[in-house]
Amino acid sequence: MQATSASKRTMAGLGDLVTSNGQGFLVAAVVAVAAQFLSDHYGAPAMLMALLLGIAFHFLSEEGACKPGIDFTARTVLRFGVALLGARISVELIVGLGPQLIFVVIAAVILTLLFGLAAARLLGRGWRFGLLTGGSVAICGASAAMAISAVLPKNEHSERNLIFTVLSVTVLSTVAMIAYPILTDTFAFNDEVSGVFLGGTIHDVAQVVGAGFSVSDEAGEVATLVKLIRVAMLAPVVLVISVLVRRNFASEMDGKRPPVLPVFVIGFLVFAAFNSFGLIPDAVVSFLSSLSRWALLISIAAVGMKTSLRRILDVGGQAIALIVAETVFIAGFVLLGVAVLGH
Template sequence: MRSRAKVLFPGIAVSFIVAATAQFLAEHYATPAMLMALLLGIAVSFLGEEGRTVPGVAFSARTLLRLGVALLGVRVSMMVLAGLGVPLIFLTAGGVVATIFFGLWVARFFGQEWRFALLTAGSVAICGASAAMAIAAILPRDKSSEQRLIFTVMGVTVLSTIAMILYPILAGSLQFDHIQAGVFLGGTIHDVAQVVGAGFSISEETGDTATLVKLIRVSMLAPVVLVASLFIRARIEAPAEGRQPPLLPGFVIGFIALAALNSLALIPPVVADFLSACSRWLLLIAIAAVGMKSNLKQVLSVGGAAIGLLVTETVFIAGLILLGILLLT
C-alpha cells in the first residue's frame, strides 16, 4: 500500500491543488466551482498525459469520483422529503423520468447516440455535474468517453448558471407564491448550488422549498443509475475478456446505504455535514482530474448538435414542471 500511495500521491496532490484553486476563485469571483475546476484542469492537461502525475490523476478521475457520488447519499432524507406533499413529489420524480426518456428519444434528431443521450438527459434531470459523473462511471467506455463527460459538465453548469438568473425573474412574472416558485426552481435548475442561490434570492421560504425539491431529484440518482446499469448489462455485449458491468455498482450501494441511514436519523447532523462537505470536495477534485485527462480540441469537436440536445432537454424539463405547477396548485 505504501508503494501504491507513493505512485498515486503526485497526481492526487495536483488534482487537489487545482480543486482548491477553483474553490478560491469561486468564492471570490462568484463563479461555479465545478466549472472553474474543469477549466483549470483543462489548462494543465499535460499533467494527465505524461510524467509522475498520470496514475494519480487517473485514480482521482475514477475512484475519487465514485467515492464522492456515494457520499452524496447523506444529503437525502426521506422523512424530510415527505413534508412536501405527494402530488409535488410525484411531479418532481416524474419530471426526472420523463426528461430521461425524452432525451433518449429526441437524441436521434440531433444525430447523437444513446450513451451521450443518457449522459446529458440524466445530468439535466437529476443534479447536473454530479449526476453526469455518476452516469459516466457506469457507461461502457470508448475513446470519446471523457470528452462527452467534460462537454456535459461544462454545458449543464453554464445552463444552470443562466437558469439561476432567469428563472427567479420568470417565477416573479408569473406571480408564483413561495411554494410554486420553490418547486419550479428546485425541479428545473441542474446543480444544487444554483438551486440554493436562485431560491434564496427570492425569499427564505422559497429557498427552503427549492432545496427540498432538489433533494428529491438527487434521491433519484441511485435508482436511475441502477436501472441504467441493468439495461447496459442486459443489452451490451460482454468485452472480449468476458467481464460485464457490475449488477449494482459499489458507489450506488454506498449512496443507498447512507441515504437509508440518514432517513432513519442514524447519522448525527455534524457527521452528515462533514460527509456532505467531503463529497463536494471529492467531486471537485475528480472533475479537476477529468479536465487534466482531456483534450480541449476533441471536446469542442462534439459540435452544435450536442449543444442543441442539451438545451432542448433543459427547455423540456422546465416546461414540464411549469405545466405541472399550473395544473396542481
C-alpha cells in the same frame, strides 16, 4: 501472527496506492482549491472553475508521474463523492413535500431522460450521449453526469462527451440561477411555487440554493428539498442503467461483466438509509456533505485534465442543441405540472 501479516500487507498496499497516485491526486486537489478560491471571491461556479482550470493542465495526464493519480482521482474519488451524496437524503424530508409534487418531480426526471434518448436519436447522436446529457439535466448536473458515465460502456468519445456535458450543464445551471428567479417574479409565483420550479429545473445543487434563497427563505428551503428529491433519483437511475448495460453491452466492458449494483450506488443507498433512520448526527451529515462536495470538485478537476479543449469543440452544434432542448423540456414540464396541480 496471521493478523499481523495481513495488517502489514494492507499497509503496504495503501503505501503503494499513495505512492503511485499521490502526485496526480495532489495536483487535482490544488486545482480544486484554486477553483473554490475563485468561487468564494468572484462568484464563479466552483465546478466550472475546476473544470476549466483542469483543462489547462491537460498535458499532465498524457504522460509522467501525475498520470496514474489523475486517472485514479477521475474514477475512484469521483465514485466516493457520489456515494457520500446519500448522506443528504432522508425519507422524512422527501415525504414532507407531499405526494402530488413528488410525482411531478419524479415524472420530470424520467421523462427528461426519455426525451434525451429520443432527441439524441433524432439528432443522430448515440444513446450514450442521450443518457448522459438527459441524466445530468434531469437529476443533479455534473454529479449525475459523472455517476452515469461511470457505468456506461466506454468508447473513444466517452471522456469528451463527459467533459462537454459537465461544462454545458454547469454553464446552463449558472444562467438558470440568474434567469429563473426573474421568471418567478414575472409570473407572480408565490414562494412555494417558486421553490418547486427552481428546485425542479436547475441542474446543480449549489445553483438551486443560490436561486432559491435569492427569492426568499421559504422559496430557498422548498427549492433545496425538491432538488434533493431529484438527487435521490440518482441511485435508481444508475441502477437501471447498470442492469441494462450488464445485460446488453457486457461485451463492450473490457471483457468484464459489471456488477448489478455498483459499489458507489450501494454506498449512496446506505448513507441515505442511515440518515433516514436518524443514525447520522447533524454535524456528521454536514461533514459528509462537505466531504462529498470536495471529492466531486477534486474529481472534476481531474476529469478536466484528462480531456483537451480541442476535443470538446469537436462535439458540434447538435450536442449543444440537445442539452439546451433537455433544459427547456424539464422547465416546461415542471411549470405545467405546477399549473395543473393549481399551486
